[in-house]
Amino acid sequence: MAYSYDPQNIFAKILRGEIPNKTVLETEHSLAFHDIRPQAEVHVLVIPKGPYVNFDHFSTEAPVEELVDFHRATAEVCRMLGLQPSAGGTGYRLIFNSGDHGMQEVPHTHVHILAGHPLGAMLVRPS
Secondary structure, three states, X not given: OOOOOOOOOHHHHHHOOOOOOOEEEEOOXXXXXXXXXXXXXXXXXXXXXXXXXXXXXXXXXXOHHHHHHHHHHHHHHHHHOOOOHHHOOOXXXXXXXXXXXXXXXXXXOOEEEEEOOOOOOOOOOOO
16 A cells, blocks of 8 residues: 655644754754654654655655665764763664554654663563
């Protein structure tokens, strides 16, 4: 099934400048900004500027330049925020939510960068 992108989603509106954001980094193909409802001391979102619904849509249809830019922008945000363990940072978690079971709230590809304190287990295991 092909993906259908909704140009009225909140991230599309942010990219068009209709909704303000607290930008951390902007590149040719990506935008990183602070989440308005942070779930950790550090909570930054990185989104591609192209119209992609989720990770598999982006990964299979985006040109190489957009893929590389997105991944490098994500790494640069981690560097800028001092999170990289290789540079003395305490680490971070990257989360992509996709689809209903993945609890994706905005139908635009995005990665959450979470850090600032121990984040605990990834998932609570069902009993």
